Amino acid sequence: MKKIKTALLSYGMSGKVFHAPFLTLHQGFELMGAWERSKKLIQQDYPTVKSYDSLDELLADEVDLVVVNTPIDTHFDYTKQVLLAGKHALVEKAFTTTAAQAEALQQLAQEKGLKLTVYQNRRWDSDLKTVKKVLEDGVLGEIVEAEIRFDRYNPALSPKLWKESDNAGAGVLMDLGSHLIDQALYLFGYPQAVFADIRRLRENSQIDDNIDILLYYTDKRVRLHAGFFNREMTPSYVLQGRKGTFLKHRADVQEDTLKTGAKPNLTDWGTEPPEKAGLLYTEINGQVLRQTVPTQQGNYYDLFEGVYQSITQNVPEPVTAAEGLQVMHVIEAAMRSSQTKQVVQL
Template sequence: MKNIKTALLSYGMSGKVFHAPFLNLHEGFELIGAWERSKKLIQHDYLYTKSYSSIEELLQDDVDLVVVNTPVGTHFEFAKQALLANKNVLVEKAFTTTVTEAEELRDIAREKKLKLAVFQNRRWDSDFKTVKQILDQDILGEIVEAEIHFDRYNPNLSPKQHKETANPGAGILKDLGSHIIDQALTLFGFPEALNADIRITRDYSLVDDNFDILLYYPRFRVRLKAGFFVREMLPSYVLHGKKGSFLKARGDVQEDELKLGKKPSRDNWGIEPDYKEGLLHTEVNSVVIREIVPTLHGNYFEFFDGIYDSITNNKPEPVTAEDGVNVMRIIEASIKSNEEKRVIEF
């Protein structure tokens, strides 16, 4: 098996929690090191890795895949630099800060025949996989409306300066919004139009921290919501069809377990607690059923399997640059809708 030599552009929370554990344990990858500007920590956790002093030093090394997991405002610059150095690239969400940037990265990768993927790991959350299975089984009938929430109760400002200063990469729309926009497009495709309300609700906040986006499809609507003042959680996924409904809480445990330092595996991993299971109330073969639905296992290993297959077998990326462009199209249109107080048609 070919090893894909991989380097990270930072080793903060994202690198330490979401990338390094999988790259280190996956049999198809070799974690080479990370660009570390001040603290040199990666060699403490992974003995045989390197700590690069600059991106230029990293790009000059024998690296097959570069993970751009720096603040959103730097994604375009660093991803472009890596692509021009003939490296395959994996970019954290949000992909970029504008559609124009996203399209330029996509076009460079195509021209140079390199792989460019977006790290939308939430497609491999246990809750989302279960929701997708329900839709794939077509047991709700024709969908009438759906909601996806990514709510939290956290009135305090983040200590990370890049998240709370007014800059093109900051705000909840590009952070949590990127996840649920991507999930909506994965489930339902690209909408015909949208209407968005984007607000600041926390004291002293300089960046958006609440949004409500309504996506218009020909025969149904999808609402996307996120905010920091939700102490009592509603179901994060609400699907209503002409035969029935499915309600599911956000219950994936992977992030919490990774933050505790637990090592991911392919088997006993991503298992939600039973009380987070979804509720299905529908009609099957003229019989009304109301039952709890077991949750599928979540596993980010599946995303890295897709990256490996993409690079070694020239298969499509698990989340393509075009997927990233489409998420940015929704984000830009939402900002325009909020500013102009109107529906934006595509």
């Protein structure tokens, strides 16, 4: 099996929790190390890898793939340098801070013949995979309305100052919103127009922390919401079809399990507790049914398998730059809509 030599651009929570465990699990990747600016931590977990002192040092090494997992407002500059150095790139969400930046990176990757993947790992959550299967099974009939939420109860400001400072990459729209928008486009395609209400609700907040976005389609409406004042969680996925309804809470266990230091596997990883199953209330073959739906198994490993196949077999990336660009177009439209209080056509 061909080994893809891979390096991370940071080893904070993202590198330690979401990337390194899967890169070391997948036999097709060789973790080379991470760029560490101050704290040198990666060798405590992986003694044989390198701790790079600079991006130039990392790019000068025999690295095939670089994971750009730094703050959002650095994505464009770092990814551009990675591509110009002839390396493939896996870029954290949000892809960039503007659609123009996303398009420039897409064009550069095409010119260089390199793979450019956006890390939208939530497509491989157990929740979303279950919703996708319900839609594919057609048990709800034609979908007329859908809602996707990413809610938390956490009124306090984050101690990570870069997350709370007023910069182009900060805010819930870029953070959780990029997940919500990607999931909506993944499930329902590109909308015709956007209406959004984006606010700052936490005390002393400098960034947007509450978003409500309405996506317009010819045959349905899709609402997206994220905020920090939801002590009692409502279902994160609500699908309303002409035949019935499907409700599913956000219950994927992968992030919480990874944070404990547990390592992923290829057997029972990403298995939700049975009591978290979604509720289906619909009519099938003339019979009205109200029952739970077994949850699909989640596994972020499949994203990395897609990256591996895209590089070694020259097939499309699991999340393409074109898809990342579409998300950025919707984000920019949501910003304009909230500012003008008008519907923005796409």
